[in-house]
Amino acid sequence: MAIRPSARWRARVDEEATELATGARDPSDAYLSELFPESLLAATDGALHVFESEVGTLRDWDDKQVFEAIKRVVLALNEINEDHDGAGYETEEREELCLYIDQALTERGTDVAALASRRGISRTEITDDWRDW
Template sequence: MAERPTTSWREGIGREAEQLAAGTLDPDCACMADLYPDELLVATDTVLDAFDADVAGLDSAEDVNVFAVVERVVLALNAVDDIHCGYETDEREALCDYIDTTLTEHGVDVVALTARHGLGRYELTDTWRNW
């Protein structure tokens, strides 16, 4: 099952907090909690909850239906990023990978889907993505 990016972000915050508490990390080097404030994590998880439900509810893997689900999640993530300015390169890649992997796990052939529309596999979200 695809691991949500927010899971690894929370784990990083926890590891950093442990290192700070143990005195093995200079507080000036601590950045995880600033990079991933709770509001960003909660908002991102809310969007991914809706995406997961949409993908599970796909009654067919018709291209138009799959693209509609991708468009909704990307636009919702755009809104989260507009508010929190939280998605940098690594985060963007993790979110795109989560979308791709989740679709694949639900039987969508992402390579074939994107190829039918003249896109590369990793261009699936590009039409709508601002982050």
């Protein structure tokens, strides 16, 4: 099962907090709690949970329905990013989110490469029509 990027980010924040508490990390080298505030983690986790639930019902969806699900999660992530001054998702996080969307669809039986091809795009472009982050 695809691991939500927000879960990985939370684990990194927790690891940094542990290192700070034990003295294994200098406070001047601690930045993850600022990069991934709880509000960003919780909102991202919620948006991805909704997406998982929605694509969990995929059975005989047509391409339009799959792209509508992609659109909804991307628009939700756009809003979350905007709520964090447009800086919630940097390059690495963007890549993780896009990969997660692809993996979640693939795990539920969608041939993402074929889906994208039918639209005349590559699988890495399935979020591009709506993505602001």
